[in-house]
Amino acid sequence: MFLKRANRIHPEFRIGAAEMWPQAPGMAAWGLMTGVAMANSGMGLGAALLMTLTVFAGSSQLAATPLMIAGAPAWVILATAFCVNLRFVVFSLHLRPYLMHLPWLERISHGYLTTDLTYVMFTKRFPHPGDTPEARNAQEAYLAGSNTATWISWMPISITGVVLANFIPTTWGLGFAGILCLIGILCSLASTRLRLLSAAVAAVAAIVAYQLPFKLNIVVAIAVAVLACMGTEKLRPAPGKERAE
Structure with missing residues:
Protein backbone atom coordinates (compact mmCIF):
# COMPACT_ATOMS: atom_id res chain seq x y z
CA MET A 1 0.00 0.00 0.00
CA LEU A 78 -22.96 11.36 -11.68
CA ALA A 79 -22.29 13.26 -14.91
CA THR A 80 -21.41 16.43 -13.02
CA ALA A 81 -19.06 14.65 -10.61
CA PHE A 82 -17.49 12.74 -13.50
CA CYS A 83 -16.91 15.85 -15.59
CA VAL A 84 -15.52 17.85 -12.66
CA ASN A 85 -13.00 15.07 -11.98
CA LEU A 86 -12.32 14.24 -15.62
CA ARG A 87 -8.86 15.76 -15.31
CA PHE A 88 -7.82 12.83 -13.13
CA ALA A 190 -1.70 26.26 -17.03
CA SER A 191 1.82 25.84 -18.36
CA THR A 192 1.14 25.70 -22.13
CA ARG A 193 -0.85 27.76 -24.59
CA LEU A 194 -3.31 24.92 -25.13
CA ARG A 195 -3.99 24.66 -21.39
CA LEU A 196 -4.48 28.42 -21.17
CA LEU A 197 -6.91 28.19 -24.08
CA SER A 198 -8.89 25.41 -22.41
CA ALA A 199 -9.12 27.40 -19.15
CA ALA A 200 -10.31 30.52 -20.97
CA VAL A 201 -12.87 28.65 -23.08
CA ALA A 202 -14.21 26.78 -20.03
CA ALA A 203 -14.54 30.01 -18.04
CA VAL A 204 -16.47 31.78 -20.81
CA ALA A 205 -18.74 28.78 -21.43
CA ALA A 206 -19.47 28.39 -17.71
CA ILE A 207 -20.53 32.05 -17.48
CA VAL A 208 -22.65 31.92 -20.63
CA ALA A 209 -24.43 28.75 -19.47
CA TYR A 210 -24.74 29.86 -15.84
CA GLN A 211 -28.54 29.90 -15.90
CA LEU A 212 -28.80 26.17 -16.65
CA PRO A 213 -30.36 24.15 -13.81
CA PHE A 214 -28.50 21.66 -11.58
CA LYS A 215 -25.16 23.38 -12.28
CA LEU A 216 -25.11 21.88 -15.76
CA ASN A 217 -23.04 24.87 -16.82
CA ILE A 218 -20.06 22.97 -15.36
CA VAL A 219 -20.69 20.03 -17.68
CA VAL A 220 -21.20 22.37 -20.64
CA ALA A 221 -17.99 24.28 -19.86
CA ILE A 222 -15.91 21.12 -19.71
CA ALA A 223 -17.43 19.71 -22.90
CA VAL A 224 -16.89 22.95 -24.83
CA ALA A 225 -13.28 23.26 -23.60
CA VAL A 226 -12.48 19.66 -24.54
CA LEU A 227 -14.00 20.08 -28.01
CA ALA A 228 -12.15 23.36 -28.53
CA CYS A 229 -8.81 21.82 -27.58
CA MET A 230 -9.40 18.75 -29.73
CA GLY A 231 -10.22 20.99 -32.68
CA THR A 232 -7.10 23.08 -32.05
CA GLU A 233 -4.96 19.95 -31.91
CA LYS A 234 -6.32 18.76 -35.27
CA LEU A 235 -5.59 22.14 -36.86
CA ARG A 236 -1.96 22.03 -35.78
CA PRO A 237 0.46 20.96 -38.51
CA ALA A 238 2.39 17.78 -37.87
CA PRO A 239 5.97 18.29 -36.60
CA GLY A 240 7.40 16.77 -39.75
CA LYS A 241 5.32 19.10 -41.89
CA GLU A 242 6.48 22.11 -39.90
CA ARG A 243 10.12 21.21 -40.50
CA ALA A 244 9.50 20.57 -44.18
CA GLU A 245 7.99 24.02 -44.59
Whole structure:
Protein backbone atom coordinates (compact mmCIF):
# COMPACT_ATOMS: atom_id res chain seq x y z
CA MET A 1 0.00 0.00 0.00
CA PHE A 2 1.00 3.68 -0.17
CA LEU A 3 2.40 3.54 3.38
CA LYS A 4 4.37 0.34 3.00
CA ARG A 5 7.65 0.36 4.86
CA ALA A 6 9.80 0.49 1.70
CA ASN A 7 8.23 3.83 0.87
CA ARG A 8 8.31 5.28 4.38
CA ILE A 9 12.01 4.66 4.92
CA HIS A 10 13.06 5.93 1.49
CA PRO A 11 14.58 9.47 1.49
CA GLU A 12 12.24 10.53 -1.33
CA PHE A 13 9.23 9.91 0.93
CA ARG A 14 10.40 12.67 3.27
CA ILE A 15 11.22 14.94 0.32
CA GLY A 16 7.76 14.47 -1.16
CA ALA A 17 6.10 15.23 2.16
CA ALA A 18 8.37 18.22 2.86
CA GLU A 19 7.63 19.81 -0.52
CA MET A 20 3.90 19.42 0.04
CA TRP A 21 3.73 20.89 3.56
CA PRO A 22 3.97 24.53 2.37
CA GLN A 23 0.73 23.92 0.47
CA ALA A 24 -0.98 22.52 3.58
CA PRO A 25 -2.65 25.78 4.79
CA GLY A 26 -4.42 26.27 1.47
CA MET A 27 -5.53 22.65 1.31
CA ALA A 28 -6.70 22.77 4.92
CA ALA A 29 -8.79 25.88 4.25
CA TRP A 30 -10.31 24.26 1.18
CA GLY A 31 -11.03 21.06 3.13
CA LEU A 32 -12.59 22.96 6.03
CA MET A 33 -14.78 24.94 3.66
CA THR A 34 -15.86 21.76 1.88
CA GLY A 35 -16.82 20.11 5.15
CA VAL A 36 -18.77 23.15 6.31
CA ALA A 37 -20.56 23.43 2.97
CA MET A 38 -21.68 19.81 3.04
CA ALA A 39 -22.91 20.06 6.62
CA ASN A 40 -24.78 23.33 5.98
CA SER A 41 -26.39 22.02 2.80
CA GLY A 42 -28.84 19.91 4.78
CA MET A 43 -27.03 16.65 4.25
CA GLY A 44 -27.09 14.48 7.38
CA LEU A 45 -24.00 14.18 9.54
CA GLY A 46 -23.51 10.50 8.70
CA ALA A 47 -23.86 11.06 4.96
CA ALA A 48 -21.50 14.04 5.02
CA LEU A 49 -18.85 12.10 6.92
CA LEU A 50 -19.22 9.09 4.62
CA MET A 51 -18.86 11.27 1.55
CA THR A 52 -15.82 13.02 3.02
CA LEU A 53 -14.07 9.74 3.83
CA THR A 54 -14.81 7.98 0.55
CA VAL A 55 -14.84 10.61 -2.20
CA PHE A 56 -11.69 12.63 -1.32
CA ALA A 57 -12.32 15.19 -4.06
CA GLY A 58 -13.38 18.61 -2.87
CA SER A 59 -14.48 20.03 -6.21
CA SER A 60 -16.76 17.10 -7.06
CA GLN A 61 -18.11 17.02 -3.49
CA LEU A 62 -19.10 20.68 -3.73
CA ALA A 63 -20.58 20.15 -7.19
CA ALA A 64 -22.57 17.03 -6.28
CA THR A 65 -23.86 18.07 -2.85
CA PRO A 66 -26.36 20.77 -3.92
CA LEU A 67 -27.59 18.52 -6.71
CA MET A 68 -28.29 15.73 -4.23
CA ILE A 69 -30.12 18.12 -1.90
CA ALA A 70 -32.15 19.53 -4.80
CA GLY A 71 -33.25 16.05 -5.82
CA ALA A 72 -31.53 16.13 -9.19
CA PRO A 73 -31.66 12.94 -11.28
CA ALA A 74 -28.90 10.47 -10.52
CA TRP A 75 -27.46 10.78 -14.02
CA VAL A 76 -27.05 14.53 -13.60
CA ILE A 77 -25.22 14.07 -10.28
CA LEU A 78 -22.96 11.36 -11.68
CA ALA A 79 -22.29 13.26 -14.91
CA THR A 80 -21.41 16.43 -13.02
CA ALA A 81 -19.06 14.65 -10.61
CA PHE A 82 -17.49 12.74 -13.50
CA CYS A 83 -16.91 15.85 -15.59
CA VAL A 84 -15.52 17.85 -12.66
CA ASN A 85 -13.00 15.07 -11.98
CA LEU A 86 -12.32 14.24 -15.62
CA ARG A 87 -8.86 15.76 -15.31
CA PHE A 88 -7.82 12.83 -13.13
CA VAL A 89 -8.28 10.51 -16.11
CA VAL A 90 -5.60 12.55 -17.88
CA PHE A 91 -3.41 12.50 -14.76
CA SER A 92 -3.77 8.73 -14.52
CA LEU A 93 -2.85 8.19 -18.17
CA HIS A 94 0.26 10.31 -17.67
CA LEU A 95 1.24 8.47 -14.47
CA ARG A 96 0.60 5.01 -15.92
CA PRO A 97 4.22 4.44 -17.10
CA TYR A 98 5.45 5.43 -13.63
CA LEU A 99 3.26 2.95 -11.74
CA MET A 100 2.53 0.02 -14.05
CA HIS A 101 5.19 -2.13 -12.38
CA LEU A 102 3.26 -2.04 -9.09
CA PRO A 103 0.55 -4.51 -7.98
CA TRP A 104 -2.95 -3.38 -8.92
CA LEU A 105 -3.97 -2.58 -5.34
CA GLU A 106 -1.05 -0.19 -4.92
CA ARG A 107 -1.86 1.45 -8.25
CA ILE A 108 -5.45 1.96 -7.13
CA SER A 109 -4.25 3.43 -3.83
CA HIS A 110 -1.99 5.93 -5.58
CA GLY A 111 -4.74 6.78 -8.07
CA TYR A 112 -7.25 7.42 -5.29
CA LEU A 113 -4.90 9.58 -3.23
CA THR A 114 -3.26 11.60 -6.01
CA THR A 115 -4.57 15.16 -6.19
CA ASP A 116 -3.94 18.13 -8.47
CA LEU A 117 -1.08 19.41 -6.34
CA THR A 118 0.62 16.05 -5.84
CA TYR A 119 0.43 15.45 -9.59
CA VAL A 120 1.97 18.85 -10.32
CA MET A 121 4.77 18.43 -7.77
CA PHE A 122 5.49 14.86 -8.85
CA THR A 123 5.73 15.57 -12.58
CA LYS A 124 7.93 18.60 -11.96
CA ARG A 125 10.39 16.51 -9.96
CA PHE A 126 10.20 13.48 -12.27
CA PRO A 127 9.53 14.54 -15.87
CA HIS A 128 10.12 10.99 -17.12
CA PRO A 129 9.44 7.50 -15.70
CA GLY A 130 12.38 5.77 -14.03
CA ASP A 131 14.27 3.27 -16.16
CA THR A 132 15.78 1.29 -13.28
CA PRO A 133 14.24 -0.37 -10.21
CA GLU A 134 15.99 2.15 -7.97
CA ALA A 135 14.61 5.11 -9.90
CA ARG A 136 11.10 3.66 -9.91
CA ASN A 137 11.26 3.03 -6.17
CA ALA A 138 12.36 6.63 -5.59
CA GLN A 139 9.47 7.96 -7.66
CA GLU A 140 6.93 5.78 -5.87
CA ALA A 141 8.28 6.86 -2.47
CA TYR A 142 8.10 10.54 -3.41
CA LEU A 143 4.51 10.17 -4.61
CA ALA A 144 3.59 8.28 -1.44
CA GLY A 145 5.09 11.00 0.75
CA SER A 146 3.35 13.73 -1.18
CA ASN A 147 0.02 11.90 -1.06
CA THR A 148 0.36 11.26 2.66
CA ALA A 149 1.01 14.93 3.42
CA THR A 150 -1.97 15.92 1.29
CA TRP A 151 -4.30 13.43 2.97
CA ILE A 152 -3.22 14.54 6.45
CA SER A 153 -3.71 18.20 5.47
CA TRP A 154 -7.16 17.57 4.06
CA MET A 155 -9.02 14.78 5.80
CA PRO A 156 -8.93 15.72 9.54
CA ILE A 157 -9.73 19.36 8.77
CA SER A 158 -12.56 18.46 6.39
CA ILE A 159 -14.08 16.17 9.03
CA THR A 160 -13.73 19.01 11.55
CA GLY A 161 -15.68 21.24 9.17
CA VAL A 162 -18.49 18.68 8.95
CA VAL A 163 -18.71 18.16 12.71
CA LEU A 164 -18.29 21.79 13.80
CA ALA A 165 -20.04 23.53 10.91
CA ASN A 166 -22.50 25.34 13.19
CA PHE A 167 -19.67 26.86 15.21
CA ILE A 168 -17.60 28.17 12.28
CA PRO A 169 -18.65 31.73 11.32
CA THR A 170 -18.98 32.70 7.68
CA THR A 171 -16.86 35.79 8.41
CA TRP A 172 -13.78 33.58 8.31
CA GLY A 173 -13.94 33.77 4.52
CA LEU A 174 -13.28 30.07 3.97
CA GLY A 175 -14.90 30.17 0.55
CA PHE A 176 -12.47 32.86 -0.61
CA ALA A 177 -9.52 30.91 0.81
CA GLY A 178 -10.65 27.82 -1.08
CA ILE A 179 -10.97 29.82 -4.29
CA LEU A 180 -7.43 31.15 -3.85
CA CYS A 181 -6.19 27.59 -3.40
CA LEU A 182 -7.87 26.50 -6.63
CA ILE A 183 -6.48 29.50 -8.49
CA GLY A 184 -3.01 28.50 -7.35
CA ILE A 185 -3.55 24.99 -8.69
CA LEU A 186 -4.87 26.37 -11.97
CA CYS A 187 -1.84 28.62 -12.41
CA SER A 188 0.48 25.66 -11.78
CA LEU A 189 -1.27 23.54 -14.39
CA ALA A 190 -1.70 26.26 -17.03
CA SER A 191 1.82 25.84 -18.36
CA THR A 192 1.14 25.70 -22.13
CA ARG A 193 -0.85 27.76 -24.59
CA LEU A 194 -3.31 24.92 -25.13
CA ARG A 195 -3.99 24.66 -21.39
CA LEU A 196 -4.48 28.42 -21.17
CA LEU A 197 -6.91 28.19 -24.08
CA SER A 198 -8.89 25.41 -22.41
CA ALA A 199 -9.12 27.40 -19.15
CA ALA A 200 -10.31 30.52 -20.97
CA VAL A 201 -12.87 28.65 -23.08
CA ALA A 202 -14.21 26.78 -20.03
CA ALA A 203 -14.54 30.01 -18.04
CA VAL A 204 -16.47 31.78 -20.81
CA ALA A 205 -18.74 28.78 -21.43
CA ALA A 206 -19.47 28.39 -17.71
CA ILE A 207 -20.53 32.05 -17.48
CA VAL A 208 -22.65 31.92 -20.63
CA ALA A 209 -24.43 28.75 -19.47
CA TYR A 210 -24.74 29.86 -15.84
CA GLN A 211 -28.54 29.90 -15.90
CA LEU A 212 -28.80 26.17 -16.65
CA PRO A 213 -30.36 24.15 -13.81
CA PHE A 214 -28.50 21.66 -11.58
CA LYS A 215 -25.16 23.38 -12.28
CA LEU A 216 -25.11 21.88 -15.76
CA ASN A 217 -23.04 24.87 -16.82
CA ILE A 218 -20.06 22.97 -15.36
CA VAL A 219 -20.69 20.03 -17.68
CA VAL A 220 -21.20 22.37 -20.64
CA ALA A 221 -17.99 24.28 -19.86
CA ILE A 222 -15.91 21.12 -19.71
CA ALA A 223 -17.43 19.71 -22.90
CA VAL A 224 -16.89 22.95 -24.83
CA ALA A 225 -13.28 23.26 -23.60
CA VAL A 226 -12.48 19.66 -24.54
CA LEU A 227 -14.00 20.08 -28.01
CA ALA A 228 -12.15 23.36 -28.53
CA CYS A 229 -8.81 21.82 -27.58
CA MET A 230 -9.40 18.75 -29.73
CA GLY A 231 -10.22 20.99 -32.68
CA THR A 232 -7.10 23.08 -32.05
CA GLU A 233 -4.96 19.95 -31.91
CA LYS A 234 -6.32 18.76 -35.27
CA LEU A 235 -5.59 22.14 -36.86
CA ARG A 236 -1.96 22.03 -35.78
CA PRO A 237 0.46 20.96 -38.51
CA ALA A 238 2.39 17.78 -37.87
CA PRO A 239 5.97 18.29 -36.60
CA GLY A 240 7.40 16.77 -39.75
CA LYS A 241 5.32 19.10 -41.89
CA GLU A 242 6.48 22.11 -39.90
CA ARG A 243 10.12 21.21 -40.50
CA ALA A 244 9.50 20.57 -44.18
CA GLU A 245 7.99 24.02 -44.59
